[in-house]
Amino acid sequence: MLYQTHARIHLQNIRTNLEGIRRAVGTRRKILIAVKANAYGHGAVEVSRMAEAIGIDWLGVATVPEGIQLREAGIQLPILKFSPSFPEEMSAAVLARITLAVCSRANAEALEHAAQTSGVQAMTHLKVDTGMGRVGVAPEQAADLAAFIETECPHIRLEGIFTHLPVSDEADPEFTQAQILRFQTVVNDVETAIHRKLPLVHCANSGAVLGHEPAWLDMVRPGIMIYGFCPDPGTPRTIALHPGLSFLTRVSFLKKVAAGTSIGYGRSWVAPEDTWIATIPAGYADGFNRLFSNMGRVLIQGRSFPIVGRVCMDQSMVNLGPATTVKVGDEVVLIGQSGDQAITVEEWAQKLGTITYEVTCQINARVERVHDVV
Numbered sequence: 001m002l003y004q005t006h007a008r009i010h011l012q013n014i015r016t017n018l019e020g021i022r023r024a025v026g027t028r029r030k031i032l033i034a035v036k037a038n039a040y041g042h043g044a045v046e047v048s049r050m051a052e053a054i055g056i057d058w059l060g061v062a063t064v065p066e067g068i069q070l071r072e073a074g075i076q077l078p079i080l081k082f083s084p085s086f087p088e089e090m091s092a093a094v095l096a097r098i099t100l101a102v103c104s105r106a107n108a109e110a111l112e113h114a115a116q117t118s119g120v121q122a123m124t125h126l127k128v129d130t131g132m133g134r135v136g137v138a139p140e141q142a143a144d145l146a147a148f149i150e151t152e153c154p155h156i157r158l159e160g161i162f163t164h165l166p167v168s169d170e171a172d173p174e175f176t177q178a179q180i181l182r183f184q185t186v187v188n189d190v191e192t193a194i195h196r197k198l199p200l201v202h203c204a205n206s207g208a209v210l211g212h213e214p215a216w217l218d219m220v221r222p223g224i225m226i227y228g229f230c231p232d233p234g235t236p237r238t239i240a241l242h243p244g245l246s247f248l249t250r251v252s253f254l255k256k257v258a259a260g261t262s263i264g265y266g267r268s269w270v271a272p273e274d275t276w277i278a279t280i281p282a283g284y285a286d287g288f289n290r291l292f293s294n295m296g297r298v299l300i301q302g303r304s305f306p307i308v309g310r311v312c313m314d315q316s317m318v319n320l321g322p323a324t325t326v327k328v329g330d331e332v333v334l335i336g337q338s339g340d341q342a343i344t345v346e347e348w349a350q351k352l353g354t355i356t357y358e359v360t361c362q363i364n365a366r367v368e369r370v371h372d373v374v
């Protein structure tokens with residue numbers, strides 16, 4: 001490894017999480033896993049390969065290049081792009097056999113054109129907005145749009161219908177329950193309009209997989225939970241989840257400083273006593289957030305030590321105290337386990353005032369992902 005700051009990806013844990021979901025939802029239902037944003041930072045190709053090998057049914061992406069990357073890696077599973085696409089993205093998508101979400105008549109017309117000119121049949125799932133307020137056809141217009149695709153778009157095959165649940169991870173179930181009912185009404189309207197059943201009706205993100213069984217329908221669509229993290233601290237833990245990654249580096253430099261010595265940009269920390277300072281080659285450009293300046297902590301040799309001074313772009317400093325056994329080259333845990341101590345993604349999310357999703361997504365591309373062999 002030519003750069004010591006790296007993320008160890010616990011593919012076996014991700015696999016165990018997937019097996020837990022499979023046990024919960026059964027074998028007759030399909031499972032689509034969200035591998036967008038480089039599998040939430042865990043490596044989309046490696047996660048998708050493992051998922052394909054253990055019988056996961058579908059993959060979900062946010063962009064056409066994400067889908068093409070999976071095809072170029074040889075992955076054959078069906079891929080759904082969750083969000084609407086621009087006309088100029090569509091030919092490449094249909095040629096890569098990426099199923100596109102359609103949210104409007106203009107969307108459907110552009111996809112029909114792209115499929116026709118590319119000489120292929122495009123697959124689509126209708127996206128309905130039942131309460132997310134982001135993208136999707138309005139519930140009352142869904143049947144008309146479905147009928148339009150069915151009758152006017154010979155190069156599009158309408159295979160599924162889906163919606164998204166914005167508060168399925170929260171304790172109060174009322175809004176989600178109402179959304180599921182609204183969605184089922186829309187599905188009935190659509191199926192009546194096109195005179196056939198749609199094979200894939202789906203809406204269950206992680207919050208709904210964990211807490212709303214009526215949302216499981218034909219296929220579930222988990223993301224964050226497969227990487228071992230709960231969507232919200234309050235989500236019920238009905239399936240055991242194991243962390244998908246550790247974020248690690250090593251001590252690159254060590255020095256003893258005298259009381260009164262300042263550390264780092266802005267001189268925001270001054271040593272109150274003679275103390276050992278370790279430098280680590282990890283900074284905000286790696287995803288070690290600058291908010292950890294004088295606030296974060298790391299684990300070395302199974303013990304917790306504070307970050308002192310400001311986190312730099314590529315390096316940070318750690319106060320080891322007046323006496324130390326730490327050496328240059330020792331492993332430093334930014335996220336993960338060291339002895340019986342752990343720093344969790346949840347701890348980062350809470351300290352940074354964000355969600356677990358952003359923590360793993362913000363581990364930068366220059367941080368090599370080292371995947372466990374499964």
Ligand SMILES: Cc1ncc(COP(=O)(O)O)c(C=O)c1O
Binds near residue numbers: 204205224225
């Ligand atoms: C359409 C869609 N389905 C499923 C997911 C997975 O959600 P989660 O990671 O909360 O399980 C996402 C992620 O945002 C999404 O946008």
